[in-house]
Amino acid sequence: MEFNSVKETADVTDVLIVGAGPTGLALAVDLTRRGVRALVVERADRLFPGSRGKGLQPRTLEIFDDLGVLDAVRASAGPYPIGVIWQDGQRKGEQRMSDATEATEAAPYNEPWMLPQWRTQEILRARLEELGGEVVFGRELVGIAQDPEGVTASFATGAPVRARYAVAGDGGRSTVRRALGIGMTGESVDPNPMLVADVRITVLDRDVIHMFPPTDTEGFLAVFPLAGTEDFQVAAQFPEGTDADLTLDGIREVFAARTHLSPEAVTEVRWASDFRPRAALADRFREGRVFLAGDAAHIHSPAGGQGLNTSIQDAYNLGWKLGAVLRGGADPSLLDTYEEERLPNAxxxxxxxxxxxxxxxxxxxxxxxxxxxxxxxxxxVETREGLPQDALHAGDRAPDGPHAGRRLFDAFRGPHWTLLTVGTDTPLPTLATVRTLHIPPYEAYGQGIFLIRPDGYTAWAGTTTTGLTTHATTLGLA
Known part of the structure; x- marks a missing residue:
């Protein structure tokens, strides 16, 4: 089938993204800024309303810097406050949610930030629309077919969509993954069910996380003040075999039983969900012209705040590769490296x-x-020999640092490759669509030459340019 053969009866785009969660929206932003037409379709009639993936890790903040949304994120988000442990109505101790690490020139973001998932999605959607993209709601995918030229998706209502490639960002129960027949292997992380809810509470201060340890009869309960809102997120664990009551009365009952406060302290439930912590990984992340990303590819326990963040990295990895193939003339085999790189990381x-x-x-x-x-x-490709394990290697994240009164991240920002020399005046080859940058010796890099990918990882490193042009050619840069 020719790609445009159904043009008269179908909407046509470069990349169809199924699901308007953080994964799909981040991918759409990245593709749109590269001049790739990306259509995001969402089964629901609005963005996901809950706080679920509320933790943004430092690497995600770096990605958001590159995508142009960090200022909006930081205006709404805040660092995780200290946790206060309550017992019998008294404060009995404090606990940090994360071990502190020091911010450095190479890694300026040193702690996770808290932002409700619904707000992260609003920010990404606003950025997408600023770039000229859109999300179409009320589009429930019911079928997907492939041929050598593209993908055709059909929906419960409305015209089909014809795309060069499609990406499943439609969550852990992914319709796309099931339609493709891709299995998912997993295990229960904890047999005890969990409740998570966004609520309004009148009598708790918002400067700390309130933690109520388990007792002989009740599981733990924690109350997180959600930065940038008037809401709290309540998380509670239940005994195996128990079903959580997600109504206002049910959540009030749990809250009163596990804290020293009255049930009426919870005045409103804005969103609630229950789940059983599980870890699962898709058997593969690609089937022909369709890719799995985010929860469609991997399901995490919420502990440690890795799910949303790993999903954003999926999008960031896939975005530049799709852009290179669809707009940069790169060989489509480049797309094989998405699964190669992301599956082991996930x-x-x-x-x-x-x-x-x-x-x-x-x-x-x-x-x-x-x-x-x-x-x-x-x-x-790493051409240097004898590097210590903790030294910067090809394949590692490219560190930040000072440069001409600004930052290296300022120079890296945008959908381009960067050829960086550190402490050397070695003449450089001319590479297409690659920006060159020269800095004096800098400990985070050591001395040498580094070819930095659009997603901020080093693709090649050496002390001379021997082999650089050859590798750049394989990447479509020379």
Whole structure:
């Protein structure tokens, strides 16, 4: 079938994105700024209304900086406050939600920020519309078919959509994943069900997280003040086999039983959900011209705040590759590296969240996602020998740092490659669509030459340019 053969009866786009969650919206922003037509369709009639994925890790803040939404995020978000442990109506201690790490020139964001998921989505949607993109609501996908030229998606109502590629960002119960016949392997992280709800509470201060430890008869309950709102998020655990009551009366009963406050302190329930913590990974992240991203590809326990953040990294990895193929003339085989790079990273994050949930690992540097990278990717070439394990390698995240009165991140920002020399005047080859940048010796990099991908990871590193042009050619840059 020719790509345009159904043009008269179908909407046509470059990339169809199913699901207007953080994954789909971030991907749409990235594609749209690259000049790629991206259509986001959402089954519901509005954006997801809850706070569920409320933690933004430092690596996600860096990505949001590049996507042009960090100022809006920081205007609404705030750092996680200290946790106060209550017992019998008295404050009995304090607990930090995450081990502190020091901000550095190389890593300016050193702690997670709290922002309700619904607000993150609003910010991404506003950015998408600013760039000329849109979200179409009330579009329930009921079928998807592929041919050598593209993808055709059909919906419960309205015209089909014809696209070069499609991306499933439609969550853990992904319709697209099931339609493709892709399995998902997982395990229960905890047999005890959880409740999470956004509520209004009249008598708790908003300067701390209120933590009520479990007793012999009741599970734990925690109350998080949601930055930038008047709401609190209540999280509560129940005994195995119990069904949580998501009504106002049900949540009031749980709140009063586990705290020293009256049920009437909860004045309103704005959103509520229950779930059983689970970890699961899709068997593959691609089927032909369709890709899985976010919860459609991996489901995390909420512990450690990795789910939404790993999903954003999926979008960030896939966005520049789709852009390179659709607008930059790159070989379509580049898209094979999406699964190659993201599946093992998602698997590692699933293991981490499970260990955090079970109390085996503290939140901190391990959960900030700054140490994740692609050292073993086929897109990565390291020509230097004998590097210490903790030195910057090809495949690692490219550090920030000072540059000409500004920041390296300012120079990296945007949908382009960067060729960076550090402490060397070695003549550089001319590479198409690649910006060059020269800085003096800088400890975070060491001395050398670094080819930095559009998603901020180093693709090639060396002390001379030997082999650089060859690798750049394989990437479509020379």
């Amino acid at each position: 698997a590692a994050m699933l293991g981490l969240t499970t260990r955090v949930h079970r109390g085996e690992v503290r939140r901190g540097a391990a959960t900030h996602q700054l140490g994740l990278g692609y050292r073993v990717s086929s897109l990565t």
